[in-house]
Amino acid sequence: MTIRVVVADDQELVRAGFAMILDAQPGIEVVAEAGDGFEAVGATREHGPDVVLLDIRMPGMDGIEAARIIQAETSARVVMLTTFGQDDHVFDALRAGASGFLLKDVRRDDLVHAVRVVAAGESLLSPSVTSTLIAAFTSGSAVPPARTERLDVLTSRERETLRLLAGGLSNAEIAARLTVSEHTVKTHVSNVLTKLGLRDRVQAVIAAYETGLMVPGRFTD
Template sequence: MAVRVIVVDDQVMVRAGIAAIVDAEDDLTVVGEAADGAAALALAAATRPDVVLMDIRMPGMDGLTATARLTATDDPPRVLVLTTFHEDPYVYEALRAGAAGFVLKDALPADLLAAVRVVAEGEAMLSPAVTRRLIDRFAHDTPRAAPEPARLDALTPRERDVLLGVARGLSNAEIGAHLAITVGTVKAHVNAVLGKLGVRDRVQATIVAYDLGLVRPHT
């Protein structure tokens, strides 16, 4: 079954170009286009896409608000943010709002298509190391919610160690070497951490680790 995609961008030519690239693939299909966040929410409710390609800066409801509302729904779509540069502070905000990653608007078509396929499979299209750099760059200017220590209390000491490794941008192999456990064991712990924290990928786990104070910028 083809991955269902909607494209959200206020620039008609950009939106049409991205939609054409995606819709040309046999395993992907564009089920709609929207010019702002409010239209995107209505379109997503009507079409139930798997992936939403979301511009951030749009008139009316912006992409940040739309991303937060989409990811808060039951069985939400995966959101890929469209941006013009990788150190955009709004990208960091979008990740905190639940986006699965970002794609540069001038990316090669092959990279855009790969990103859609990766997030459609439930993975994050952004490494925790990149997320950490975004945190270091922008977190000081971003208000945080009050800590929720009970979320960390649900983790075993080993799961906390694994979460710390994830938040520091380490691969499963690097975490395993550091903790002297197998990669398979690391994977099992990562899955348990994601489940207990109520997040879907390593990027969101990194954001949570920061929000809960387990990791701080520049540490």
């Protein structure tokens, strides 16, 4: 099954380079390119891609607003393109529904791998990297007041699974901590995502911080 991709970046060389690399891969087709958020949303509506690569900073409509619209209207999964070290909008992009990030100087193999991973329904970032990102970019003004009642639908074990996931632990590490099998952890994670209406582990980490279950920069056993 072919993975259909839209590449959106206001820098033509970056956009064309990504498109050329991806188009050359078996099972991947770049169906459209876009130079700003408006074009990205239009291309997504028209072509129905599986994955949309969105530059965070674009003229007109930026990547964050485009991601919000794309996530609200389509089933496409979004990966943000960023310079990271110079970007202060990473948390907003995650909240907008991004499934992960790619640096613009990403290696060819990592770019292809990222598209395949996200198209398969997984988050691009490892749990540890995700939690580090959120801790680094979250501030009191960035996070809304805690809404702990949102977690009332979870069992105590599911809530603990969410806390450990947000702390950067892998499924294997969570299993060891809770003294259960990895299969059981996968079931808990799946239940957390379903009950909270989340798409993936990245959004689960966001939810942990938004509800106050996790405090930025602080994780205790």
